[in-house]
Structure formats: C-alpha cells, structure tokens
Amino acid sequence: MTQYLIRRILISIPTLIAISIVIFTILALAPGDPLAEFAMNPAVPPEVRQRIRQSMGLDDPIPVRYVKWASSMLRGDFGYSFRSKSPVIDLIRQRLPTTLYVIGTAYLLSVLIAIPVGVLSAIRQYSIFDNIATTLAFIGFSLPTFVTGILFILIFSVKLGWLPMIYRTTIETEGLAGLWEKIKQALMPIMVLALFETAALARYTRAAMLETIHQDYVRTARAKGLSERAVILRHALRNALIPVVTIVALSIPGIFTGAVITEQIFRVPGMGSLLISAIRDNDTPVIMAITIIFSALVVLFNLIADILYGVLDPRIKYE
C-alpha cells in the first residue's frame, strides 16, 4: 500500500512542476507589458522604464525568471501584484475563504443529494422516480452554470424579490438575522453550482449502480436468500461506490472552474473573480499564483482519488 502511495506521489510532483513551467512560459511569451501604464506616463522617460524593468527582473531570460519565481513560491512568497502593489498572498488569503465556503457547501450538497438519487434510480430502473430523476439530471447538466445563474436571478431576484442579486461580504446585522442574510445571499450561487454537479453525479452513480446490480455476485446474494436491502446496501453499493468516489474526487477541480463563472454572475469576491480581473489587468504574479493553486488542488485531488481507489478496491494495489 505504501509503495502504491509513494509511486503516486512521485508521479504527481513532476506533473505539478511541468504544469507550472507550461503556464509560466505561456505568460512569459505572451505579448502585453505590465509596465504599459508607465509607457503612457510622460513623466517616466524610457530609460527609467528600462531600469524599472531590469530591477523587477523582467528582462532576464525565461529559465532564470522561472527558477526565481519557483524558489520564492516554495517559500510562500507569491510576490506582489502588479496592479494593486499588495502581496499576492494577502489577496489570496482574503478571497479564498469565500470561494471555499460557497464551493464547499455546493459540493457537499450535491454529493449528499446525487448519490442517494442515483442509487434509487438504479434500483428502481424505469420506474416513475427513475424517469423523472433522469430527465431532471439531463436538464440539469445541459444547463451551463451561467444560464442557470441568470435564470435564478430572473426568477428569485427580479420577479420574486426573495434573494439579493449581489453578494456582499460586509453584512453588519448580527445574530440570527445576520446569519439569515448571509444564507440568503449565498443561496443562489450555491444552488447554481450544486444543480450542475448533482445532475452529473446522479447520472454517474446511476450508471455505476446499474452495472453493479447486473453482476453475478449480486444474483448470488439474492439467490442465497438475503433481503433486498442487505443485497443492495452490503454487497452492491460498496462496489458501485468505487468509481463514484473516484469521480467525486476528480470533479472537485471542475467545480472550481464552475465557480469562476458563478462568481462573475453574482459578483462573489472569490478566487475566480480575482483570476478574471487579474487576466484583464495582465497581472502576472496573481495569475501565476491562482493557476498554480488550482493546479495543485487538481493534482492533490487526483492523488486523493487514486489513494481512495486503492483503499476501496484492493485489486488496484497490486498493479
């Protein structure tokens, strides 16, 4: 088991390094000068600009810049944002909790709803429940997050006026009323994200469960005379969950992506909107930091998925 773990970790690290090199090179090769605003300023003559570039290290060859950046990043120093001149790590620290809170709740909700629905759908295949659930799932994942988001705003904010359209982090009311305010405004982004994920997960769970139910050992369990409940819960479910768990772990990076769009719609001040404004401002340190964090999360969750798969399915360990 440890050997499997070690092998997996040893593969993840070069992957992460390779991704960071790719992203860094793309950014370095791209046109667009972060000092462009200085170019417009007549008070800053070209020689001074050149000296600023040199002092910032912008003229060094790419490998040198990469090594400098990587070594400081490993020490936790993500540099300073070109735009706001504040340390990148502070910006991230401000935004990360909001993103995690919205995404985490959405994902938890979707897992809690999707797995039971998928299992029930599979057990009672072609029943009314299954048909409704499958149709809802199809609709759910044909609706991209921005369409759902806009639809929800239309229904719940504009027409019904129940929920606020814009997310505010500075809610002053304390106590229960304040908590209710906070829940109300987070409700729509969470629902939007959760809808899409639930639909996708429910389909996977149903498919995995269907495949498991038709296996021979389930037929054996039934033939032995076990109650249907025991057959499903103790024999079929555990095996069906193996691919489902892997998918759950592997879709977590996907939900970060979905969050980028949702944060734009509802103006949630999270990592996603930070990324977009950084891209628009050509703010390289922030872009690098966020992309690296996303990539690290992806690699981390792939690793967790592999480990979980190894734990749940003993056959994998011996490969």
Place this chain on the structure above:
Amino acid sequence: MSEMTEQRRTAVPAQVGTREAVLLPQRKPRSLWSDAWRQFRHHRLAVAGSFVLIFMVLATLIGPFLWPIPWNHFDMAEALQGPSLEHPFGTTDLGHDIFARILWGGRISIAVGVVAMLVAVVLGTLIGAIAGYFGGILDSLLMRITDMFISIPSLPLLLLITYLFQDRMKAIFGIELGMFLLIVLVIGGLNWMPVARLVRASFLSLKQKEFVEAAHCIGVGTGGIIFRHILPNTLSPVIVAATLGVAQAIITESALSFLGLGFPPDIPTWGRMLYDGINWIEFAPWMVLFPGGAIFLTVLSINYVGDGLRDALDPRRMFAV
C-alpha cells in the same frame, strides 16, 4: 425474434423443396450499422433530440437568408421591446432584432462546437493510436503528457491563452477568423484527453486480435494496420465522446463569450448575447431568456443524441434487438 420469422414467412415465394427455395436469400442482410440505427430508434428522446438538433442547425444555416431583418440592423427607436409579431424574440438595448441575432450567432456557436470537437477528436485519436499501438516508452511518455494535460485547470488556461494571444491572432488572420481559430484550437487542445484514453484502450485490446495478426502476415504496413484495420473498430466510443464533446465545446465557447473574453463584441454568439443582456435583466428579460434557451435546447438535444448513440453502439446491447 418474431420480426425475423415474420420476414421469413413473407419471403420470396418459391416451391418448397426446390433448389431456389434453398438458395434464394430470405431477407436483406443486416449490417452492424443498421443494427445500431435500429437500436437508436428505440430511444425516443434521442430521436426527438436529433430532430431538434437538425432543425436548429438548418435554422441557423438557412434562417438568416429567409428572415427579413439582418442581424446587424439596429434602430434605436425600437430598442428594448418585448416579443412581438415583428420581432419574435424582442429587441436589444440598441434596437437589434434578437431573433435574427440568435440565428446568425448560432452559426458561429455551433461551428465552433463542431470544429473544436473535430480538433480534439483528431488529436486524441492520433495520440491514443500511437500510444496504444507502439506501446513501450512511447506509450508511457504520451500517457504522462496526457495526465499532465488532464491536471491543467482548463478554464483558467483557456481564459489566459485567449486573452493573451487574441491580438496576435487577430493581426495575422483577421479579427473574426483569428478569434475563431484561437478559440477552436484552444478548446480542442484542452479536450483531447478522454478521446486519447478511449482510443488507446481500444488499441491495446484490439492489437492482440487475430485479424491484426493476419493483416500483418499478408504484409500490410504499420500505417495500414492502424488506419484501415484497427481504427475503424475503435470508432464507437469515439463517436459517443465526439457527440458529447460538441456539447461541451458549445458550453465552453459560450462561457468564454459570457466572461467577455470571446469573440469581438459585435458578433452575437449566444454567450455574448447573455453577456450583453445581463445588465438589462430587470427591464428586458427576453434579452437573456432566448439566447439561454437556445444554448440549453442545443446542448440538451446533443446530450440526448449522445445518450442514444451510446446505447446503440454499445456492443453488449446489439443482441437484444
């Protein structure tokens, strides 16, 4: 089964016992594709989906020629009107006719989806075929690269590359073509991995079969074996993945336009129309309802068609008909 015996009974009449009765074919031979088609027809939603899809594609292709109002005609006096006989989907804040824009923008959205998917499928098939057929170090290397690409967070990278290189592409290829090529290449270049894995898995299993050995024996070269013998047999899962890939690509392009980083502002792709409409959502909800509905309907029908294809082309199901 009853269908087969029925056809036998109504077959070409011939005297019982004569040579003709034995030698004449009793019914038309069934090919694998017609089996798949028959299975597909059983999936009613998939059939419905394909009708909707064909209708939408035809509408976007022919519609702009038939509809009297051009997509870029605007009349401020008619701005922000709701759906009416003259403007079935209403007008925008600048007085554009939304129906015309949806038809025109649909061409681009669907074209991006299809071409991006083609790029992804071609790339993925090539890589998967090479990795699966040759094995060894080449396989390990290509699989490591595939894993790396899977780990790259696609939306940030997509946004990044589009934003950074759009000016250069526009300068070389012209505004619209440059943007089209950029978006198509980037979406395709980030979505080939599932196809590569599928193709590689198929190649690994098919490589060992006897027909490949036989082809090798009669002297077919490597290229011939890959492209004419093994590849046609790997197509089924690839077709399903390709269909679903079109839906994915359309959503991604709309997302890009929605974030303001896609095509230039005056090109009415469906995502762009959402971006323009979101500021007017309180006064003119039709500006977002119709493009959103168009995206939803297209993606939904593609998903149903993909589901139907998966059922039809799944080799385990073929004996059920």
